[in-house]
Amino acid sequence: MSVAAPINITVVTDKAKISPVNAKERPFPLEWTRNIGIAAHIDAGKTTTTERILFYSGAVHKMGEVHEGTTVTDWMEQERERGITITAAAISCAWNASWGPWKGIKQRINIIDTPGHVDFTAEVERSLRVLDGAVAVFCAVAGVQPQSETVWRQANKYRVPRIAFINKMDRTGANFYRAIDEMREKLKANAHALFLPIGAEENFTGLIDLVQNVAYAFEDDTKDPLGLNPQTMPIPADMAAKAKEYREKLIEAVCDFDDVIAEKYLGGQEVTVEELMLGVRKATISLQFTGVIPGSAFKKKGVQRLLDCVVNYLPSPIDVPPMRGQDSDGKEVAATVDDKGKMAGLAFKLWNDPFVGKLVFFRVSRLVLMRAIEREEIDLAYSGDICAVVGVKDVITGDTLCDEDFDIRLEPPSFPEPVISMSIEPNSKGDQEKMGTALQRLVAEDPTLRVKTDPDTGQTILAGMGELHLDIIRDRMKREFKVEATAGKPQIAYRETVAKAADGEGKFIRQSGGKGQYGHVVVKLEPNEKGKGIEVINEIVGGVIPKEFIKPSTDGILEGANNGVVAGYPVVDVKVRIVDGSFHEVDSSELAFKMAGIFAFKEAMKKAHPILLEPIMGVEVTTPEEYQGDLMGDINRRRGQIQGMENKAGACIIAAHVPLETLFGYVTDIRSLSKGRASASITPSHFEQVPNSLLTKIVETSTKAPART
Numbered sequence: 001m002s003v004a005a006p007i008n009i010t011v012v013t014d015k016a017k018i019s020p021v022n023a024k025e026r027p028f029p030l031e032w033t034r035n036i037g038i039a040a041h042i043d044a045g046k047t048t049t050t051e052r053i054l055f056y057s058g059a060v061h062k063m064g065e066v067h068e069g070t071t072v073t074d075w076m077e078q079e080r081e082r083g084i085t086i087t088a089a090a091i092s093c094a095w096n097a098s099w100g101p102w103k104g105i106k107q108r109i110n111i112i113d114t115p116g117h118v119d120f121t122a123e124v125e126r127s128l129r130v131l132d133g134a135v136a137v138f139c140a141v142a143g144v145q146p147q148s149e150t151v152w153r154q155a156n157k158y159r160v161p162r163i164a165f166i167n168k169m170d171r172t173g174a175n176f177y178r179a180i181d182e183m184r185e186k187l188k189a190n191a192h193a194l195f196l197p198i199g200a201e202e203n204f205t206g207l208i209d210l211v212q213n214v215a216y217a218f219e220d221d222t223k224d225p226l227g228l229n230p231q232t233m234p235i236p237a238d239m240a241a242k243a244k245e246y247r248e249k250l251i252e253a254v255c256d257f258d259d260v261i262a263e264k265y266l267g268g269q270e271v272t273v274e275e276l277m278l279g280v281r282k283a284t285i286s287l288q289f290t291g292v293i294p295g296s297a298f299k300k301k302g303v304q305r306l307l308d309c310v311v312n313y314l315p316s317p318i319d320v321p322p323m324r325g326q327d328s329d330g331k332e333v334a335a336t337v338d339d340k341g342k343m344a345g346l347a348f349k350l351w352n353d354p355f356v357g358k359l360v361f362f363r364v365s366r367l368v369l370m371r372a373i374e375r376e377e378i379d380l381a382y383s384g385d386i387c388a389v390v391g392v393k394d395v396i397t398g399d400t401l402c403d404e405d406f407d408i409r410l411e412p413p414s415f416p417e418p419v420i421s422m423s424i425e426p427n428s429k430g431d432q433e434k435m436g437t438a439l440q441r442l443v444a445e446d447p448t449l450r451v452k453t454d455p456d457t458g459q460t461i462l463a464g465m466g467e468l469h470l471d472i473i474r475d476r477m478k479r480e481f482k483v484e485a486t487a488g489k490p491q492i493a494y495r496e497t498v499a500k501a502a503d504g505e506g507k508f509i510r511q512s513g514g515k516g517q518y519g520h521v522v523v524k525l526e527p528n529e530k531g532k533g534i535e536v537i538n539e540i541v542g543g544v545i546p547k548e549f550i551k552p553s554t555d556g557i558l559e560g561a562n563n564g565v566v567a568g569y570p571v572v573d574v575k576v577r578i579v580d581g582s583f584h585e586v587d588s589s590e591l592a593f594k595m596a597g598i599f600a601f602k603e604a605m606k607k608a609h610p611i612l613l614e615p616i617m618g619v620e621v622t623t624p625e626e627y628q629g630d631l632m633g634d635i636n637r638r639r640g641q642i643q644g645m646e647n648k649a650g651a652c653i654i655a656a657h658v659p660l661e662t663l664f665g666y667v668t669d670i671r672s673l674s675k676g677r678a679s680a681s682i683t684p685s686h687f688e689q690v691p692n693s694l695l696t697k698i699v700e701t702s703t704k705a706p707a708r709t
């Protein structure tokens, strides 16, 4: 059995022993703080779970419901009307764990409730970038759904330790064990039950805590309508064997992370509750293990135990490696969490507040504390805190706010490329002006929203992650900025790239009397790794292009890449090396080098076998078996490729990759193909080359979606 690298787990229960990185006046020491995110597929119950957490921890006095539009974290009008989360909301509470080393010591829990809908995936991305831990919520009936796979990958990318909450155990078809199996198969998670459910569906009546070896019985709805008093009891006799089996499995899994447990287990000795708790904590923080808890947020079952797990198993800000960044020479620098250290904060979210203007949300390594949309003014924030600052100008998502003498740029979150675009036309001249301001603010908030003016038609084009995303943007323009505008039909946001390497030379030389112009740039262009965008590398030696003209040359290349040579769509995943050039003592200017950069890029791209890429979606259709054949035929007609099929809880699930271009109206179409019984979930998957047979049509009708600016 291998023992993983030691994990720093701090169990400090005495205020006198807290780490010196804590400022004296800090209300909650870092050791007693948890910054967590709640993330999952749409409708898994994240907002409901968050709302229950706030209620049980005493942060709110009345439990809100999503369907009534009364939850704290779904505060936007659009969220309340539609019953879905659109924007990530941060909120704090304090929890006194019912057992474990911190029993009796309130822990501060900062929570970010994230949206599940794929169109708002940027909210998950930026939240996970700044959190120390996460609760992944799954539906006990649906199990691991497509967006939960995306979220899982995002959490892996940002190395966020997590626990899993298998919610909706009250629903017909709920199956805790199947959900764990799916986590193992589909997510490759080392998932192990921390609790077992007693019963399921309407008979979901309690939990068995495998670590403590005790059981909890939920009281009858009539006796305890708010689920405030689950009763502790011995493990029921008919579950004893199963509980023993699963406790063994848990101990065995934890052995890999903890020598003490491994030794005892192999020696046939009893592992104590304290040892096992610490073992699970270590295993979780190592990122190689996920503990799983069943419950039902809606029916108010199991949420207090989930909170105990957040405290006992998820890391505090000092249990995880410090945020990484780079200094101006590109050398790696760490932003250690320390109240006395230099300040560095990552701007992960911007929000335009109607009362105070632009709010910039920071994860501080040190302003206003946010409570969903209510603001509580504070003078000081401490390291590890998540807060918002009012009145900072010119900040965009991913920027670092730091002390003047701290040379650091924290690693920003990365965002996916838009897949859909549409034109938007203001209804009057007054609307035109307001629309400019509105779009500027909305683009600043949302890194997956792009705006550009089509040079041929003069139309404003918006690009985003899906129809719902653009619809919400339009709605916000109307409500928050009072802009009346008409939107065109959604179009595909194609991209362009190259298939091979090529050179390009650009010259911008004008010598007709007076001061001339002279810019000359030579580039080598080659395909880049997927998702890398445009990378420009300066390889000029010996000053053939003077230093001050490198930046304008680069700008020219990037501008050239905004409109590709196939159909004018933005170019992605290309590496451009500036390798040669020349200059003129008198005539060279920034403008001339910028133009030369554009020309060099275009020439190289034309020679580098340029291709058009289209967004491909991951489609998962759930249908009764009798419609399976028809739905598969339909996918084939849409140029789709079937990736797999499985049967779950009596339904057939078809997974496929389908070009987005063929998917407009898909959900309505499959309803009519299946008498309303099939449903589909659609997530962006990747970009792929457009088949030649379709190329001409697309080139002719291109509306040139906007690129990153």
Ligand SMILES: Nc1nc2c(ncn2[C@@H]2O[C@H](COP(=O)(O)OP(=O)(O)OP(=O)(O)O)[C@@H](O)[C@H]2O)c(=O)[nH]1
Residues within 6 Å of the ligand: 040, 041, 042, 043, 044, 045, 046, 047, 048, 049, 066, 067, 083, 084, 085, 086, 114, 115, 116, 117, 167, 168, 169, 170, 171, 295, 296, 297, 298, 299
């Ligand atoms: N039966 C049952 N329904 C639940 C449970 N938890 C949540 N729901 C319901 O599921 C629906 C979605 O719940 P939300 O909490 O909005 O889910 P969400 O994950 O926040 O959804 P998005 O933010 O839009 O991705 C609501 O109608 C809830 O009432 C549960 O434990 N059991």
Ligand SMILES: [Mg+2]
Residues within 6 Å of the ligand: 046, 047, 048, 074, 084, 085, 113, 114, 115, 116
């Ligand atoms: Mg929600």
